[in-house]
Amino acid sequence: MWSVTDVARQTEPVSNGGGCSTAEIAKAAHCTPRSISTARSNLRCFGSVKAPPNGIGRRRTITPPMLEALCERLLEKPDQPR
Structure with missing residues (x-):
């Protein structure tokens, strides 16, 4: 059985001169035509x-350079309150 990944990588749509329609490819891969279209789009874009x-999640508010500077400061003056 073919996977969506294999099919999307090895086929071109009929509009680009390929031999199979998206529906035929989806039927061969046992998935929906939308899955084939999405896989092709992702292949082109990414x-x-x-x-x-x-x-996901909130962006870090303390940047890595700032974190490094704070750690250095605490190493210099470990008795300083946090």
Whole structure:
């Protein structure tokens, strides 16, 4: 059985001169035509059939350089209140 990944990588849509329609490919891969379209779109945009993950959570308020400076300061003066 073919996976969506394999099918999307190896086929071109009929509009680009390929031989199979999206519906035919979806039937061969046992998935929906929307899955094939999404996989092709992700392949064009990101170079992989999977889109990159979205960042979750709140952004860090203390940047890495600021954190490093704070750690250095605490090493210099460890008796200072936090």
